[in-house]
Amino acid sequence: MTEIGRAAGAALAERPVSDGTGPSEADWAAAVAAVRDLTPDSRVLLICHVNPDGDALGSMLGFAFGLRRLGVRHLQTTFPGPPEVPEPLRGLPGLDLLVPADEAWLDPDLVICFDAASASRLGTLAGRLDRVGTTTVVLDHHASNTRFGGINVIDPAAAATSVVAEELLARLGVPLDAEIAECLYVALATDTGSFRFAMTTPAVHEMAARLLATGIRPGEISRRIFDTRPFGAIRLYGDVLSRVQLAPDAACGLGLVWTYATLDDLTRHGQRPYVLEPLIDSVRCAAEADVSCVVKQIAEDEWAVSMRSKGGVDVSQVAVVLGGGGHRFAAGFTGRGSATEVVDAIRDELDRAVVPTEDQR
Structure with a gap:
């Protein structure tokens, strides 16, 4: 897809060098190539884990917006089980991209999994990973990840899967906008306990700053996610x-x-x-x-x-x-x-x- 190839050649903002515990440059390159190799007719299925939390759903929807910016026309997002989004997450952009698990494509060209440490967390959707001709990319931050994908971009040092997703979008040359940023901010804030947990590093705050620079409203987002309950x-x-x-x-x-x-x-x-x-x-x-x-x-x-x-x-x-x-x-x-x-x-x-x-x- 020529649009993707051109965007991926855009300048990439400097990021900290991996300390060796996270993805190798070969892992990143393979994930970038999997997206670059898409054609205008390619179908991309994005899957997150059962009972999705803010990081799973936010990372998946934020990346879906990024693929749209690259010109990907045919994509679905889904998760196993009842197609019910928790009420605090119902204000996320991109919920219209969700399809029930039983309506997800059986034979997509590319599957990207988010925040799932094992294929079992994908329920019945795990069968999409074994199709001939399907490439599978796994984006995750759990140290217990079983590396069940064909391409595994796993960073146990990352505070959230959204950190991995943002890095891959940057390597693909996708600039942040408000829709991508709100999804990734919700993901980052939920998995860091609103920036209170031990995994909250300087890099986490730097990422939050990049997301906030798009104009999203952290007060409104935090009220909706953390401070609203029936x-x-x-x-x-x-x-x-x-x-x-x-x-x-x-x-x-x-x-x-x-x-x-x-x-x-x-x-x-x-x-x-x-x-x-x-x-x-x-x-x-x-x-x-x-x-x-x-x-x-x-x-x-x-x-x-x-x-x-x-x-x-x-x-x-x-x-x-x-x-x-x-x-x-x-x-x-x-x-x-x-x-x-x-x-x-x-x-x-x-x-x-x-x-x-x-x-x-």
Whole structure:
């Protein structure tokens, strides 16, 4: 596609050199080539993980806008499961590009996956990766990523997948505009906890500055994403937080704080499951625990588990052993049994995941 070739030759703003833990120049070059090689008739399918959060959805939609700027005419964005976008994300630009999973092309020419550490996070859409003639690019920042794509651009040092997506857009010569920037800003802000988490580096603030320079309104975005909840969700939080438990001896004495939410809780307050996602922030603030956990029921004996660490424990190690993934400070998995049994399984792994101190190294 000639438009893409010309845009990719545009000047690229200087970026920090990789420290060796992230994508190699060969990885970046392969991803750029996969986009450059598109023809006017090529079909591009963008996929993010099930139950998309701000980073997954924002990175995918921001990149979709970038492809449009390059002249890509045929593209779809999707995610597995019910085609329901969490209410705080319903103001994102580009939602009109979303299609239900069962309407996504079966044989696209290029598939780009966002924020998924393994193919299992793509549900039934994972079958699109194995088609003859389909090129697959994976953009992610989870250290636990299984490298399931043909081309893997994985940067565990990145605060969010949006950091990887912005870098690839820059290498393709796509200038930022307000639509791209708002999507990537939402992605960056959500995965850094509104720039509060340990992964918030000078480079993160530099990226935020580039995005804000397009004229987007951070106050309005933050109010919509972080400070707007249904009243029923507030009542639900009260019920779930009333069950919170502290295990000060867990994780070699670093401590674990946890609670659980049931399907009955959601029904009683008339809420959808997505409203539980921010609840981990109310749990993780307990001063007596390094590790926090919210166990959310998704079926009779099945639970979606969110874990956070303040740095003393690598929760991704726990998640990987239990069938999930993530990174040192945030990870998750799907557990089975009762809520107590799921937490017992976590406790069994926490001691082995404690990060050695400087004196112990």
